[in-house]
Amino acid sequence: MGRSPCCEKDHTNKGAWTKEEDDKLISYIKAHGEGCWRSLPRSAGLQRCGKSCRLRWINYLRPDLKRGNFTLDEDDLIIKLHSLLGNKWSLIATRLPGRTDNEIKNYWNTHVKRKLLRKGIDPATHRPINETKNPQDSSESSKTEDPLVKILSFGPQLEKKETFGEERAQKGLICKKDRVESYSGRCLDLNLELRISPPWQDKLQDETNMRFQREKHLCTACRFGLGNVKECSCDNVKCQTEEDSSSSSYSSSDITSSIAAYDFLGLNTRVLDFSSLEMQ
DNA sequence: AACGGGTGCAACCGCATATAC
DNA sequence: AGTATATGCGGTTGCACCCGT
Numbered sequence: 303m304g305r306s307p308c309c310e311k312d313h314t315n316k317g318a319w320t321k322e323e324d325d326k327l328i329s330y331i332k333a334h335g336e337g338c339w340r341s342l343p344r345s346a347g348l349q350r351c352g353k354s355c356r357l358r359w360i361n362y363l364r365p366d367l368k369r370g371n372f373t374l375d376e377d378d379l380i381i382k383l384h385s386l387l388g389n390k391w392s393l394i395a396t397r398l399p400g401r402t403d404n405e406i407k408n409y410w411n412t413h414v415k416r417k418l419l420r421k422g423i424d425p426a427t428h429r430p431i432n433e434t435k436n437p438q439d440s441s442e443s444s445k446t447e448d449p450l451v452k453i454l455s456f457g458p459q460l461e462k463k464e465t466f467g468e469e470r471a472q473k474g475l476i477c478k479k480d481r482v483e484s485y486s487g488r489c490l491d492l493n494l495e496l497r498i499s500p501p502w503q504d505k506l507q508d509e510t511n512m513r514f515q516r517e518k519h520l521c522t523a524c525r526f527g528l529g530n531v532k533e534c535s536c537d538n539v540k541c542q543t544e545e546d547s548s549s550s551s552y553s554s555s556d557i558t559s560s561i562a563a564y565d566f567l568g569l570n571t572r573v574l575d576f577s578s579l580e581m582q
Numbered sequence: 583a584a585c586g587g588g589t590g591c592a593a594c595c596g597c598a599t600a601t602a603c
Numbered sequence: 604a605g606t607a608t609a610t611g612c613g614g615t616t617g618c619a620c621c622c623g624t
Binding site: 316 | 589590591592593594
Binding site: 353403 | 618
């Protein structure tokens with residue numbers, strides 16, 4: 303025998319939460335903290351299943367949630383992160399404090415998708431729509447001169463339900479060399495189920511950290527390496543100059559530029575340095 | 583004022599993985 | 604070791620609201 307059931311499904315409410323239910327949940331979690339969703343409903347006097355309580359708390363009641371419209375910066379970041387991570391909403395949410403995966407997912411489906419389509423970009427592939435229609439042209443498309451397209455096409459499009467580490471390891475496709483080489487390509491071996499290990503190359507780490515500090519002061523377009531194109535909303539000369547010097551390193555195909563590319567996305571390598579991650 | 587279509591978002595559903603028994 | 608539930612995640616749905624006719 304396994305565990306006992308978490309709740310009696312016959313006696314649970316469904317649908318919209320009432321103010322009273324919200325209050326009960328909030329006061330219970332304030333007193334006892336999050337977790338143990340299984341026993342929470344009964345202890346809190348709620349006729350809901352634990353799963354529903356968890357969802358309500360995480361997506362709506364948590365005090366640290368940032369309500370209101372998404373800012374342009376958040377907008378950009380979501381697009382860039384999605385180009386890297388695909389529909390990994392929870393992962394994307396970790397880079398947007400105060401936003402939940404559900405909120406980002408909804409925002410993506412209702413706003414961002416449409417916005418990208420209007421710009422002629424396929425939201426699924428982050429490539430121009432006419433290019434997406436002809437997938438065998440991928441080698442050609444990588445030669446595009448448009449830096450926006452370059453960056454957007456940089457990340458992998460994750461296949462649904464694919465467990466990168468496991469599947470690729472089984473196929474014998476992954477080794478450290480492969481991972482390093484993939485940085486200069488399309489990051490096909492980006493493994494999201496990794497564990498963190500000490501920095502793999504300190505010098506590189508320092509450089510990217512310094513860069514991150516500098517770029518905190520730049521506009522979004524410049525942070526993403528677009529300072530010398532139309533997308534730059536920053537009229538700061540210093541910003542433009544810095545971008546000029548950095549974009550050259552970005553265009554090279556070595557690993558330094560690739561990791562720098564991640565930093566353009568605000569993915570400070572202290573948090574998301576794939577080079578320092580190991581396969582499970 | 584009534585109606586219908588479009589939109590946004592909270593909540594549900596089903597699945598994969600982790601974990602307790 | 605095997606089984607069943609808990610948890611977490613992404614996809615989908617349903618409803619309230621808005622707006623144009």
